Amino acid sequence: MTARSLLTATLFFALTAAPPALADTWEETLSRADGSTVYWNAWGGDERTNAFIAWVGDEVAERYGVTLRHVKLADTGEAVTRVLAEKAAGKDSGGSVDLIWINGANFLSMKEQGLLHGPFSESLPNYAYVDTTDKPSNVVDFTVPVDGMESPWRMAQIVFAYDTARLSEVPKSIPAFLDWAAHHRGRFAHPNVRDFLGATFLKQALYELAPDPADLQQPATDETFDTVTAPLWAWYDELRPLLWRGGEQFPDSGPAARQLLDDAEIDLTISFDPAEPAGWIAAGLAPDTVRAYTLDGGTIGNTSFVAIPYNAANPDGAKVVANFLLEPATQARAQDIRVLGSFSVLDMDKLDADQRQAFLDLPTAPALPSNEELGIVLLEPHPTWMTRIVDEWTRRYTR
Structure with a gap:
């Protein structure tokens, strides 16, 4: 051979x-x-x-x-x-x-x-x-x-869920939340930031507000965290008093926020599952007028x-x-x-x-969005951003 x-x-x-x-x-x-x-x-x-x-x-x-x-x-x-x-x-x-x-x-x-x-x-x-x-x-x-x-x-991706029976317009960007919330005071709630979904809402906000979103793909340091998140806290200081119960209380979790939507206490909330609003309706946990949407610049997704x-x-x-x-x-x-x-x-x-x-x-x-409707998927920031955001939010806004 x-x-x-x-x-x-x-x-x-x-x-x-x-x-x-x-x-x-x-x-x-x-x-x-x-x-x-x-x-x-x-x-x-x-x-x-x-x-x-x-x-x-x-x-x-x-x-x-x-x-x-x-x-x-x-x-x-x-x-x-x-x-x-x-x-x-x-x-x-x-x-x-x-x-x-x-x-x-x-x-x-x-x-x-x-x-x-x-x-x-x-x-x-x-x-x-x-x-x-x-x-x-x-x-x-x-x-x-x-x-x-x-x-x-x-897989998961951020969507916002709202009741079309009570809302005809929704905020399609993070900066737009301020104007929307001012005209719909108390009608939006995100879960407590110590819950992953609440923390993810702030990460989504940071994507649009950070001077350079590319910084989020690197570990956060004492120096970069303060600089990159400064616009986030300025924005949140304005948003917080416009939230459900004046931002003094927060639903403990995503299901708790969904219950507020079903009880008509709020008109808009957040989910990390694009199909979840449709699932709520199918299970009788939300009115059949609820729909899901994403932001114009994309939303965070992960596995x-x-x-x-x-x-x-x-x-x-x-x-x-x-x-x-x-x-x-x-x-x-x-x-x-x-x-x-x-x-x-x-x-x-x-x-x-x-x-x-x-x-x-x-x-x-x-209520089930198509892949096209989900739009751009943003990669998750480095984990250190989430842990620091939770710690800083807790320091700033809890007693």
Whole structure:
């Protein structure tokens, strides 16, 4: 055999042998996962999301013998703190957290402190369907490279929700909020900034008000934070007294703000899920006159991930759950406005005809914006901006 023939044979063997090796590895993962219990620490503040996670638990139990326990969190930081405490105590295996719904500052913290298991996401069979080109937030989390340490499962983008029965005009830019709020005093509410949605509203404002939005893609420092955010606080000082209850009280969360909209206490609020207003209507949680829109200059969008702590008791079971979340049928169910309405992290061009059809068959609704209507998607700022904004807002506006 010539050297060239030997090289060709070697390459052929490597290419044809790789898939069975991957399959054998995944089969071993499935075998080890069978009979395990996975404690998924995930935000528990939304009934529809809680119901979806319960459905995931039923499916992975039936298919793979994995028991899924939803540990409901008010703040993802609770789980991060728990893992950090276990590391400090020397508990490097058998940890209490197997899977975390995570992104942004919490991901950066865990990555920097060596609290993550992996890389693992690209070894999941269903990761092959993920859109890593046109959805850059699937591989870059708040400017931080994912590096396989977390697996995407749903996408989000800021929309504003309003009741067309009470409003004919809405603010289409952050500066326009001041004039609009002056003419609609008390009719807009954002969640408390200590809630991620409230903090995201201020990040959205900062995008339009910062002297150079490119600064937001770099870590915030003492010097840059004060300079870049100065216009934000000047704007917010004017807006705050025009908010619901004079800006002295804030709804605790997105669902609490939605309840105010349903009760006609406000006419306009914010969501980080483009399909959420349509979901509210379908579930009877908002009047059917509610609609969603974005700002003319675009709105912030990101990807939600799941990550496995370095000391997880059942990392194989966690991988099975993460892989199931990427299954095309699961993604289609999650995008159904009757279920979650979460926009998919998958690349439709990577799906076969039947898999694509499942998305095409999903119901539509007047309150569901199209991809064109969502407009420009702005990348999340570096996580340090969010943490500093929350701290500064708390210092300035709470007693």
